[in-house]
Amino acid sequence: MQHVAVLGATGSIGTSALDVIARHPDRLHVSALAAGSNVEALVALCARHRPDDAVIADDTLYPALRDGLAAAGLQTRAHAGMAALDDVARAPGIDTVIAAVVGAAGLDSSLAAAGAGKRLLLANKEALVLAGELMIDAAREAGASIVPIDSEHNAIFQCLHGQAAGSGVRRIALTASGGPFRGRSSTELAQVTPALAVAHPKWSMGPKISVDSATLMNKGLELIEAHHLFGLPGERLDVLVHPQSLVHSLVEFIDGSVLAQLGLPDMRTALAVGLGWPERLASGVGALDLLAQGRLDFEPPDIDAFPCLRLARESLEAGGTAPAILNAANEVAVSAFLQGRIGFLSIPALVEHTLAAFPASPADSLDTLRETDAAARRHAGSAISTGVVA
Ligand code: NAD
Ligand code: MG
Numbered sequence: 001m002q003h004v005a006v007l008g009a010t011g012s013i014g015t016s017a018l019d020v021i022a023r024h025p026d027r028l029h030v031s032a033l034a035a036g037s038n039v040e041a042l043v044a045l046c047a048r049h050r051p052d053d054a055v056i057a058d059d060t061l062y063p064a065l066r067d068g069l070a071a072a073g074l075q076t077r078a079h080a081g082m083a084a085l086d087d088v089a090r091a092p093g094i095d096t097v098i099a100a101v102v103g104a105a106g107l108d109s110s111l112a113a114a115g116a117g118k119r120l121l122l123a124n125k126e127a128l129v130l131a132g133e134l135m136i137d138a139a140r141e142a143g144a145s146i147v148p149i150d151s152e153h154n155a156i157f158q159c160l161h162g163q164a165a166g167s168g169v170r171r172i173a174l175t176a177s178g179g180p181f182r183g184r185s186s187t188e189l190a191q192v193t194p195a196l197a198v199a200h201p202k203w204s205m206g207p208k209i210s211v212d213s214a215t216l217m218n219k220g221l222e223l224i225e226a227h228h229l230f231g232l233p234g235e236r237l238d239v240l241v242h243p244q245s246l247v248h249s250l251v252e253f254i255d256g257s258v259l260a261q262l263g264l265p266d267m268r269t270a271l272a273v274g275l276g277w278p279e280r281l282a283s284g285v286g287a288l289d290l291l292a293q294g295r296l297d298f299e300p301p302d303i304d305a306f307p308c309l310r311l312a313r314e315s316l317e318a319g320g321t322a323p324a325i326l327n328a329a330n331e332v333a334v335s336a337f338l339q340g341r342i343g344f345l346s347i348p349a350l351v352e353h354t355l356a357a358f359p360a361s362p363a364d365s366l367d368t369l370r371e372t373d374a375a376a377r378r379h380a381g382s383a384i385s386t387g388v389v390a
Pocket of ligand 1: 007008009010011012013014034035036037038057085099100101102103105123124125126149150151203204205206207208209267
């Protein structure tokens with residue numbers, strides 16, 4: 001029996017993960033569930049999946065969680081606070097950690113799981129963007145296996161049979177749907193609203209990654225993620241816009257072979273790969289009918305209309321603390337955009353403004369990265385409140 005902890009259980013990835021796990025009661029057991037602040041949803045998931053432990057990250061909500069579990073007649077132990085998430089991620093009774101917290105808030109628990117040698121199903125791409133070297137080193141030292149839960153990186157993982165890229169790989173191409181605003185000019189983008197930005201044409205996802213997909217920052221974060229996971233430099237990582245979102249990425253080998261993974265756009269496939277690897281598990285995802293789909297189109301990304309992709313590439317090339325600054329400024333910008341405080345085009349403007357304020361320096365320790373993250377957030381926050389970027 002594989003004992004699984006789902007961190008970010010109430011979110012889009014968490015929900016998909018629990019759907020796959022519930023299909024395999026003979027081999028998968030939900031041992032712990034964690035969420036940010038939605039106690040009611042967490043208690044409902046506990047009633048359904050009967051974990052041993054439940055964690056709410058907001059520690060003021062401990063009494064609500066404890067009382068909610070008791071009122072539901074559950075034996076599940078209640079915990080609260082961010083440190084309790086890390087404890088669950090490294091608990092000896094847990095084999096597999098699904099890291100599906102959104103944003104840099106997921107770094108510590110993802111790092112704890114890697115450092116404790118778990119099988120880490122890593123959806124929290126921001127942890128890799130922020131502290132990729134530390135994450136990969138921690139996993140290597142502790143013997144943790146990381147399975148990426150991002151459709152593109154999961155596709156590459158499958159094409160490489162779970163191995164590092166090695167000398168046989170020439171290039172990797174990440175596919176991108178292009179998001180809801182593919183084909184629009186920057187002038188047209190000035191007017192888009194949060195409601196339009198979160199309405200993704202192909203994937204159903206949480207609000208932050210939906211906005212990242214609309215700005216193409218998501219693909220930029222994924223370039224950095226791919227660099228750390230597969231060890232290739234930025235110049236051997238391409239982005240290919242593929243509006244149908246059926247080819248999830250491609251690996252080109254030195255002998256001219258190109259391997260790709262295809263499937264319907266549903267994260268349960270990637271989660272089933274992570275839970276079962278190297279075996280295959282049923283995921284509930286239907287078969288891909290290429291005749292019914294008809295076409296597969298590809299086009300280059302429009303870097304002028306979507307400068308976030310350029311900014312992410314530049315941060316990858318600069319290295320050191322640059323990706324941490326990019327990520328922090330982007331989190332602040334996306335949150336302000338979702339609250340209606342800044343416009344869509346202010347997202348790349350704020351990221352660029354913040355990157356310009358902090359020259360990249362070596363990312364030699366977790367403390368350096370944490371301080372950089374906090375300083376970049378302060379800088380971006382004050383640029384919004386003083387109207388430097390509106
Ligand atoms: P979501 O917003 O739907 O869910 C986020 C989850 O994180 C929720 O359970 C929330 O309670 C929890 N959370 C938020 N803040 C927290 C905190 N401070 N401490 C602990 N938990 C906290 O997001 P999502 O779309 O499921 O995305 C989760 C992660 O997976 C992101 O990093 C995203 O980039 C990545 N990802 C998502 C998809 C997708 O299809 N949704 C695809 C690829 C990668
Ligand atoms: Mg992706």
